[in-house]
Amino acid sequence: MTWLQELENCITEGQVLTSLANRYSYSFDASFGEHLPEAVVKVKQKQEVVQVLKLANKHLIPVYPRGSGTCLSGGPLPVHGGIVLDLSQFPKKIDMRPEDLTVTVTPSVLTAKINDEAEKHGLMYAPDPSSAHVATIGGNLAENSGGPRGLKYGVTKDHVLGLEVVTPEGDVIRTGGQTIKNVTGYDLTKLIVGSEGTLGVIVEATLKLMPKPPAVQTMMIAFSNVRKAGEAISKTLTSGILPAKMEFMDQACIQAVENFQPIGLPVDAAAIIIVELDGHPEALQVERKIVEEIMNDMGAEDIIIPKTDKEAKDLWHARKQVSPAIAKIKPTKVSEDATVPRSKIPDFMDRLQAIKEKHKVEIVVFGHAGDGNLHPNILCDQRDAEEMKRAELAVEEMFEAALELGGTLSGEHGIGTMKAPFLELELGEVGVDMTKRIKDAWDPN
Amino acid sequence: MTWLQELENCITEGQVLTSLANRYSYSFDASFGEHLPEAVVKVKQKQEVVQVLKLANKHLIPVYPRGSGTCLSGGPLPVHGGIVLDLSQFPKKIDMRPEDLTVTVTPSVLTAKINDEAEKHGLMYAPDPSSAHVATIGGNLAENSGGPRGLKYGVTKDHVLGLEVVTPEGDVIRTGGQTIKNVTGYDLTKLIVGSEGTLGVIVEATLKLMPKPPAVQTMMIAFSNVRKAGEAISKTLTSGILPAKMEFMDQACIQAVENFQPIGLPVDAAAIIIVELDGHPEALQVERKIVEEIMNDMGAEDIIIPKTDKEAKDLWHARKQVSPAIAKIKPTKVSEDATVPRSKIPDFMDRLQAIKEKHKVEIVVFGHAGDGNLHPNILCDQRDAEEMKRAELAVEEMFEAALELGGTLSGEHGIGTMKAPFLELELGEVGVDMTKRIKDAWDPN
Numbered sequence: 025m026t027w028l029q030e031l032e033n034c035i036t037e038g039q040v041l042t043s044l045a046n047r048y049s050y051s052f053d054a055s056f057g058e059h060l061p062e063a064v065v066k067v068k069q070k071q072e073v074v075q076v077l078k079l080a081n082k083h084l085i086p087v088y089p090r091g092s093g094t095c096l097s098g099g100p101l102p103v104h105g106g107i108v109l110d111l112s113q114f115p116k117k118i119d120m121r122p123e124d125l126t127v128t129v130t131p132s133v134l135t136a137k138i139n140d141e142a143e144k145h146g147l148m149y150a151p152d153p154s155s156a157h158v159a160t161i162g163g164n165l166a167e168n169s170g171g172p173r174g175l176k177y178g179v180t181k182d183h184v185l186g187l188e189v190v191t192p193e194g195d196v197i198r199t200g201g202q203t204i205k206n207v208t209g210y211d212l213t214k215l216i217v218g219s220e221g222t223l224g225v226i227v228e229a230t231l232k233l234m235p236k237p238p239a240v241q242t243m244m245i246a247f248s249n250v251r252k253a254g255e256a257i258s259k260t261l262t263s264g265i266l267p268a269k270m271e272f273m274d275q276a277c278i279q280a281v282e283n284f285q286p287i288g289l290p291v292d293a294a295a296i297i298i299v300e301l302d303g304h305p306e307a308l309q310v311e312r313k314i315v316e317e318i319m320n321d322m323g324a325e326d327i328i329i330p331k332t333d334k335e336a337k338d339l340w341h342a343r344k345q346v347s348p349a350i351a352k353i354k355p356t357k358v359s360e361d362a363t364v365p366r367s368k369i370p371d372f373m374d375r376l377q378a379i380k381e382k383h384k385v386e387i388v389v390f391g392h393a394g395d396g397n398l399h400p401n402i403l404c405d406q407r408d409a410e411e412m413k414r415a416e417l418a419v420e421e422m423f424e425a426a427l428e429l430g431g432t433l434s435g436e437h438g439i440g441t442m443k444a445p446f447l448e449l450e451l452g453e454v455g456v457d458m459t460k461r462i463k464d465a466w467d468p469n
Numbered sequence: 470m471t472w473l474q475e476l477e478n479c480i481t482e483g484q485v486l487t488s489l490a491n492r493y494s495y496s497f498d499a500s501f502g503e504h505l506p507e508a509v510v511k512v513k514q515k516q517e518v519v520q521v522l523k524l525a526n527k528h529l530i531p532v533y534p535r536g537s538g539t540c541l542s543g544g545p546l547p548v549h550g551g552i553v554l555d556l557s558q559f560p561k562k563i564d565m566r567p568e569d570l571t572v573t574v575t576p577s578v579l580t581a582k583i584n585d586e587a588e589k590h591g592l593m594y595a596p597d598p599s600s601a602h603v604a605t606i607g608g609n610l611a612e613n614s615g616g617p618r619g620l621k622y623g624v625t626k627d628h629v630l631g632l633e634v635v636t637p638e639g640d641v642i643r644t645g646g647q648t649i650k651n652v653t654g655y656d657l658t659k660l661i662v663g664s665e666g667t668l669g670v671i672v673e674a675t676l677k678l679m680p681k682p683p684a685v686q687t688m689m690i691a692f693s694n695v696r697k698a699g700e701a702i703s704k705t706l707t708s709g710i711l712p713a714k715m716e717f718m719d720q721a722c723i724q725a726v727e728n729f730q731p732i733g734l735p736v737d738a739a740a741i742i743i744v745e746l747d748g749h750p751e752a753l754q755v756e757r758k759i760v761e762e763i764m765n766d767m768g769a770e771d772i773i774i775p776k777t778d779k780e781a782k783d784l785w786h787a788r789k790q791v792s793p794a795i796a797k798i799k800p801t802k803v804s805e806d807a808t809v810p811r812s813k814i815p816d817f818m819d820r821l822q823a824i825k826e827k828h829k830v831e832i833v834v835f836g837h838a839g840d841g842n843l844h845p846n847i848l849c850d851q852r853d854a855e856e857m858k859r860a861e862l863a864v865e866e867m868f869e870a871a872l873e874l875g876g877t878l879s880g881e882h883g884i885g886t887m888k889a890p891f892l893e894l895e896l897g898e899v900g901v902d903m904t905k906r907i908k909d910a911w912d913p914n
Contacts (some may be wrong), residue, residue: 121812122707123703123812124810125706126810146707146709151654159473168652168656175649179650183590197897197899198854202812202834202876203808203875205615205624205808205842205881206879206880206891207612207624207884208848208892209628209884209892209896209900209901210663210668210902210907210908211659212903212904215655215660217656219653219656223655227695231833235708235709235711236709262567262568262570264680264681265679265680270829275863285725286622303748303749304751304752304755306750306752306755306860307748307749307752308750310749310751343806363648363651364570364648365566365569365647366565366649368569395648397648423529430646430647430648431646431647431648432648432650433653434651434863435648436650436652437652439652439653443653447653450646450653450654451642451643451653452642452643454636454642455643455644455654455657456654458911462907462911463655464908466907
């Protein structure tokens with residue numbers, strides 16, 4: 025009996041997909057890679073995950089867990105064939121314990137739903153990837169996703185208290201727990217979150233909630249000079265104020281969004297910064313004035329304060345539209361997320377400008393500038409081999425620039441298959457070796 | 470040539486201690502264990518750490534890194550003999566980069582010094598173990614120390630961006646980096662922080678700083694009923710307010726502190742809660758009123774608002790005196806830090822009371838009640854074998870109670886040698902196995 029027959033025998037009919045059309049649907053994500061799996065299993069319960077992993081372990085078949093497939097770095101792509109494990113069909117459980125400020129969820133739950141449920145209790149689930157309304161928490165956990173609110177509240181990993189995980193050999197472990205503080209044993213929770221599905225399959229997670237801030241204040245600031253905008257960000261962050269969000273969009277992004285879904289962004293500005301302060305209304309008034317002063321000192325062209333909640337929401341909606349809007353400009357979008365220390369943002373912007381000119385590639389820049397996490401996107405066409413070659417060189421130089429400025433290859437999208445070749449550049453030979461040792465110890469096959 | 474001779478040959482004279490008196494000085498920490506090492510090496514630079522670890526790896530000699538020895542769980546104790554590596558003599562480097570909101574330090578720096586330096590730039594290093602003025606950051610990193618401010622700001626691990634580590638085989642790796650966000654590769658940083666010296670020796674760390682809150686507001690609330698105090702804590706935390714600190718002291722602690730260093734605590738109260746709110750002065754007024762209302766609703770006997778900064782400082786000083794004060798009551802202090810979900814604090818207090826009565830042991834309770842992290846301390850006399858037996862049984866039941874209530878063995882002190890026998894109770898057999906696999910992969914010898 026082949027492993028595929030064995031798989032079909034042990035999993036309920038209809039949950040194992042092997043037709044070419046079905047396999048093709050699972051061969052891509054939101055990056056530009058493409059790899060065909062040999063089979064797809066839509067798992068609906070922990071026991072099925074155990075069965076698939078035990079079987080795959082026995083037959084040495086690679087397994088790739090997957091949520092909604094919104095990954096920008098190729099994490100769920102079956103690069104060596106094998107089985108894609110689709111966890112999006114798991115029962116969607118959101119078990120709120122507001123009195124403990126915790127919630128337990130299954131991997132198939134959409135991230136935005138967790139925050140919606142928390143808000144009913146005056147609480148908040150802080151991580152807010154821009155894809156939260158379509159991405160699953162399972163994918164967020166695997167990739168340790170960030171988001172605009174990461175500036176003040178940190179990324180996914182900072183909000184995970186415990187996990188239930190099926191190991192590569194098909195055993196079930198519980199890591200961490202339900203308490204806010206826990207130093208019992210090695211921190212397997214934070215090792216597994218962000219390990220991109222290589223150390224096990226998460227089947228349940230307990231997350232930390234926090235009181236929802238009583239008020240928010242959105243501001244948009246326009247600059248006629250990109251470097252000045254970068255300096256204004258640094259200046260704000262060393263003024264004693266920590267905004268919840270501090271986002272950056274360059275002119276190309278502004279124009280792309282306005283072409284895609286006009287909401288009245290200043291298309292002539294070289295760059296805009298969108299800020300969200302949160303806290304008590306009294307404190308927000310004080311902080312807003314300080315930010316206004318800093319922005320004026322740094323030569324802001326215009327400061328726009330939304331007059332209504334709707335106007336503020338529209339601004340943030342515009343920010344969320346950047347990715348789909350720029351995807352319309354050219355067929356291929358190489359989305360990077362190199363990250364630098366905050367004070368190096370102006371320098372990094374200069375370097376990006378130089379790379380753009382040198383390689384004659386179209387680069388648009390946006391991102392979570394407040395934490396040094398920019399998203400330079402190269403817009404190109406995969407069918408144009410010569411242009412793709414230039415894009416590749418540009419990406420390589422971007423990584424080099426980020427590392428030279430004391431930064432990292434990836435702030436929030438993960439390494440996946442896209443950045444794997446560059447890993448040693450950052451971790452060093454021994455660092456990669458120590459990483460491999462953990463993988464080998466947990467997954468000898 | 471013996472390994473000891475080889476060691477003396479490769480390390481500068483005077484830095485290798487082998488006399489019984491010297492070795493004895495390194496045989497204990499702030500727990501009640503005692504183990505004699507064969508040698509102590511006072512390392513002063515990275516290269517010496519490399520040499521010691523390479524030599525120890527070759528000769529299969531265990532190595533125990535150590536800072537100031539303030540550990541409450543026996544982490545630095547040489548349970549199998551071998552070498553104690555004293556890192557407290559490393560050059561003390563505090564390299565502030567206020568514009569990046571980061572600082573790079575060597576392991577020998579006292580934790581409180583980092584915060585002192587940060588304050589000069591209007592910043593704060595948030596973790597504040599009560600021993601911060603005598604403990605080194607190296608020890609804090611090894612044990613992932615907490616502290617009162619953990620309630621709002623998290624523990625040591627939440628503030629570490631990158632490490633330089635000498636592996637058990639004597640190689641040097643850098644983990645993480647200087648950026649606030651980083652998802653490049655496995656999170657070796659968070660794996661090593663809290664691994665209690667078992668995965669390598671930290672020789673440098675880059676830490677996250679944050680803007681120092683513009684104002685703080687201290688409050689002390691007295692209760693005539695312990696359970697009510699516990700309920701008041703839960704109530705506050707679900708009201709939308711997240712205090713920076715929320716500490717608990719029972720009557721025995723209050724009286725011990727007053728006997729040790731009188732500052733006017735209410736010795737008749739069954740328990741007190743000390744709260745610190747932080748943020749903008751305007752916001753603090755609002756939050757203070759809400760906390761006062763909750764405390765009154767929950768039947769508080771008295772609410773004391775310090776009139777001056779000095780009065781507030783005295784209150785926090787009193788809280789810091791608990792450990793030394795109760796150590797005066799009886800010769801042996803078994804300090805635990807079992808932690809439960811916040812809503813289970815009242816239940817945990819009931820369980821502690823029952824354990825105290827059942828085993829006729831003296832238990833005093835204080836701690837960071839806001840995050841469910843209590844410190845039940847059993848006061849006993851190591852020379853009284855019968856009493857120690859009862860204390861042991863009480864500790865075991867404390868752990869069981871914590872785990873039954875969904876808690877953990879250790880919230881912030883670490884497992885060390887004291888709690889190692891109980892590890893499997895929490896992690897399960899496979900969990901312990903997966904932990905061992907990592908240790909074996911990194912340190913085959």
